[in-house]
Amino acid sequence: MKQGRGGARGAPAGRTRWSEFAIVALIRVLGFSTVGFVLLIFAFLLREGLPVFFELPASTLLGRLWYPTFGSFGALPLILGSLLVTLLAVLIALPLGVASAVFIREVAPRWAREVLKPLIEVLAGIPSVVLGFFGMSVVAPLVRQWLGAPTGLTAFTGALVLAYMSLPTIISVAEDALDAVPRGYRDAGLAMGATRWQTTWRVVVPAGRSGVIIAGMLGMGRAIGETMAVMMVTGNAARLPLDAAALFKPVRTMTATIAAEMGEVARGGVHYHALFGIGILLFVLTFLINLAAARTILRRRRKGGLR
Amino acid sequence: MSGQDARHGQRRRRAGRLWVQRLGFLLLGLAAVVVVAPILVVVVGIVARGIGTVDWEFLSAMPRAGMKEGGILPAIVGTLLLTLGTALVAVPVGVGGAVYLAEYARDTAFTRAIRLAIVNLAGIPSIVYGLFGLGMFVLFLRFGTSILAGSLTLAIMTLPVVISTSEEALRAVPTEFRTVAASLGGTRWQGVRTVVLPQALPGIITGVLLGLLRAAGETAPILFTVAAFYLPQLPRSPLDQTMALPYHLYVISTQVPGMPAGVQNGTAFVLLALVLLLNFAAAWIRRHFRRRRPW
Numbered sequence: 360m361k362q363g364r365g366g367a368r369g370a371p372a373g374r375t376r377w378s379e380f381a382i383v384a385l386i387r388v389l390g391f392s393t394v395g396f397v398l399l400i401f402a403f404l405l406r407e408g409l410p411v412f413f414e415l416p417a418s419t420l421l422g423r424l425w426y427p428t429f430g431s432f433g434a435l436p437l438i439l440g441s442l443l444v445t446l447l448a449v450l451i452a453l454p455l456g457v458a459s460a461v462f463i464r465e466v467a468p469r470w471a472r473e474v475l476k477p478l479i480e481v482l483a484g485i486p487s488v489v490l491g492f493f494g495m496s497v498v499a500p501l502v503r504q505w506l507g508a509p510t511g512l513t514a515f516t517g518a519l520v521l522a523y524m525s526l527p528t529i530i531s532v533a534e535d536a537l538d539a540v541p542r543g544y545r546d547a548g549l550a551m552g553a554t555r556w557q558t559t560w561r562v563v564v565p566a567g568r569s570g571v572i573i574a575g576m577l578g579m580g581r582a583i584g585e586t587m588a589v590m591m592v593t594g595n596a597a598r599l600p601l602d603a604a605a606l607f608k609p610v611r612t613m614t615a616t617i618a619a620e621m622g623e624v625a626r627g628g629v630h631y632h633a634l635f636g637i638g639i640l641l642f643v644l645t646f647l648i649n650l651a652a653a654r655t656i657l658r659r660r661r662k663g664g665l666r
Numbered sequence: 667m668s669g670q671d672a673r674h675g676q677r678r679r680r681a682g683r684l685w686v687q688r689l690g691f692l693l694l695g696l697a698a699v700v701v702v703a704p705i706l707v708v709v710v711g712i713v714a715r716g717i718g719t720v721d722w723e724f725l726s727a728m729p730r731a732g733m734k735e736g737g738i739l740p741a742i743v744g745t746l747l748l749t750l751g752t753a754l755v756a757v758p759v760g761v762g763g764a765v766y767l768a769e770y771a772r773d774t775a776f777t778r779a780i781r782l783a784i785v786n787l788a789g790i791p792s793i794v795y796g797l798f799g800l801g802m803f804v805l806f807l808r809f810g811t812s813i814l815a816g817s818l819t820l821a822i823m824t825l826p827v828v829i830s831t832s833e834e835a836l837r838a839v840p841t842e843f844r845t846v847a848a849s850l851g852g853t854r855w856q857g858v859r860t861v862v863l864p865q866a867l868p869g870i871i872t873g874v875l876l877g878l879l880r881a882a883g884e885t886a887p888i889l890f891t892v893a894a895f896y897l898p899q900l901p902r903s904p905l906d907q908t909m910a911l912p913y914h915l916y917v918i919s920t921q922v923p924g925m926p927a928g929v930q931n932g933t934a935f936v937l938l939a940l941v942l943l944l945n946f947a948a949a950w951i952r953r954h955f956r957r958r959r960p961w
Contacts, residue, residue, distance in 0.1 A: 379853050379855050379856075382855055383770065383854075383855060385762065386762050386763075386765050386766045386770060387766055387770065389758075389759050389762030389763045389765075389766060390762070390763045390765075390766025390767060390770070390771060390780060391766075391776075391780065392759060392763060393763060393780055393783040393784050393787060393825060393826075393829065394779055394780055394783040396783070396787060396822050396825070397783045397786055397787060399798075399802065400790065400794070400795075400798045400822075403797075403798050403801035403802045403806070404794070404797060404798065404801070406801060407797070407801045454697075455697050455700060455701055456701070458693070458694050458697035458698070459694075459697050459698040459701045461694055462691075462694035462695055462697060462698045463698065466691050466694055466695065467695070467698070471695075471698075474702075475698055475702055477949060478702045478705050478706070479701070479702070479705070480945065480949070481705060481709065481942065481945060482705045484876075484879050484880070484883070484941050484942070484944075484945045485705075485708065485709075485883070485938065485941065486882075486883025486884065486885070486912050486937060486938070486941060487792075487883070487884070487885065487886075488883070488885045488912045488913075488915050488916050488937075489708075489712065489883070489912075489915065489934050489937055489938050489941075490708065491916070491919075492915055492919050492930065492934050493708050493711065493712065493934075495919060495920075496919070496927075496930075497711065523701075523704060523705075526701055530701070554683050554684060554686075554687045555687060556683075556686060556687035556690040556691065557683070557687075559690075560690065577789075580789045581789075583791070584789070584790070584791025584792065584793070584794070585791070585792075586791065586792055586793040586885070586886040587885045587886055587912075587916060591916070591919070591920060614791055614793045614886070617793050617796075617797065618793055618796075618886055618889055621796075621797070621800070621889070621890050622889065622890065626805070634797075635797060635801070638793070638794050638797040641791050641793070641794050642790060642791075642794050645786075645789045645790055645791060645794075646786055646789070646790075648789065649785050649786050649788075649789040650782070650786070652785075653781075653782060653785050
């Protein structure tokens, strides 16, 4: 407490000054650490994964056959498998999520909101492996019965589970977007004689549409990186999903391939490098998706008005 | 057309529009129900099927007979240790980072790079964290498959949640608090330490709990960094492998044929209960302190 005039000149209380300096420096380092971690992650993925691009020609890597035991590392079935499941999941989740967000923000009475929001938070917290277990033991048998298929572990089952896993992200982003629509827009709509529905549908939702796009992107980023639940419910057959029937057949995603095979490969071998190579692809994909989402958010902010 | 007819037409149109509104709101509400009902089904389903098999032995005994009998003690202990290890790293680093962003950082290119890094860390797939942990902690730093390697991997994955929620909590403290602290002659750090941080503490704790519950339930990052398939003993050092609840559930539901459903359901229940408990704790703290906030 000896921080009078003398303290300001920096003469006494040297110990306080020193520890203050050290602590602020430490906090600064901690602040910067996240950038370091992103770089470290990318560096280690490259270190372990880059060799595969020299060991195998590009034509093999993009081949149609993933069959490591026979030295066949065509990643195309895995990439398409991931895309199929992810796109289908977002197709299911985006309309559902946006509609729920509109309901929560614009329509629902207070009590309904207080039931819905905590439940969605619970969903966000349920471990992926628990959802996978539920999908396997409850959803998959139902899908099998409906379809009369030999197995319920299909791309569709995976997309269904993934859709629910990306819903919390989609709903919270869409809610933020609706929240940012100025009150004046709603008042103006109502003052023109529009009903609440018309105001919501034709004024508020269009005003928040960039948020809806961001919600879709982030939901997709969430879905493409999901591992355990997908691995447990998609059946994991590495085949090219090219026809419509592929929806109701087993597929295998990039994430599931890494998770299932990394435990059994020889460290430093081609297979090991190939799995890290898939990791690089996943990292780059999610990085780009998040970058695009972040840019959209920034641009919207800069435009002002709608934050 | 007489004035009366026009008014009549207007009223009819208005009634029609109200019907459209009713229908629209109904559809929106239906969407919310479609979102929420399965959540209830999952939670109630797992609890109802699992609670019967969980007794004291299940929680306190080692697994026996190829995990088909006995309990899941090592998996529970492993998950608790991993969560603790995650907290030991993620809390100081995350809260420190949040203090920097909320109290010290100016809007420079570097600060924007940090924010971008946080967004991207949050978006990196959990299995990629697993690969990174394997490459860096297990192999490069030679920690081996160990609690240390797994905790570090989970901690980095948890950082973005801890940072964003802590920063939000710090920013919610009104500027006047800092001004007053400064006017009393304190340095900026003294103001942060004695005024801002204590005020933001409930929000920070909530964020930390939310981050930790995610870490506790994750499987993919620990697959190659810690998790032991079957290890009927408790770990004795941070360099030991350990079983963990999420990985154990994965193993017994996909890797071991002929597993009794009771053991699977019980394990799923214990994991879900742990996570929900953390979730409720976080929600309670937020609610409780928001009401008592002095501003």
